[in-house]
Amino acid sequence: MTDPVYPRLNTLSTGLRCRCPRCGEGPLLKGYLTIRESCPVCGLDYSFAEPADGPAFFGMSLVGVVGMALFMWFEFSVHPPIWVHMVVTMPLLVIGCLGVLRPLKGWLVSEQYVHKAAPPEFESIGKHGDGSRWR
Secondary structure, eight states: OEEEEEEEEOOOHHHHTTOTTSSSSSBBBTTEEEOSSTTTTTBBGGGOOOOOHHHHHHHHHHHHHHHHHHHHHHHHOOOOHHHHHIIHHHHHHHHHHHHHHHHHHHHHHHHHHHHHHHOOOOOOOTTTTHHHHHH
């Protein structure tokens, strides 16, 4: 019996929908941000997936740029008191960051699958400076 062949899927589509990067059907995450052990549909082992702080960095950067543009527009056109920013702007920035975190994590895991990302492996080539003329 041969293993089924899976076509290469669009990483943006599977990632933003938080679906398995191999089959595109099974859920990638359990809960809000926890990556599953494997895909319940195709059985892909998700042990390769470790996006670390990438989703948080990209999410805060994206929301920060857009949020600051909207903040400046709101400030210069309406001139609200500072408490309005605390009640409106700050919660919107937090909601924006949390809203993009999950799709960005799915996208980064999909990219790791397609590019066969793995932890770095180092190989020793001997002692540093051994055999050189510099003593």
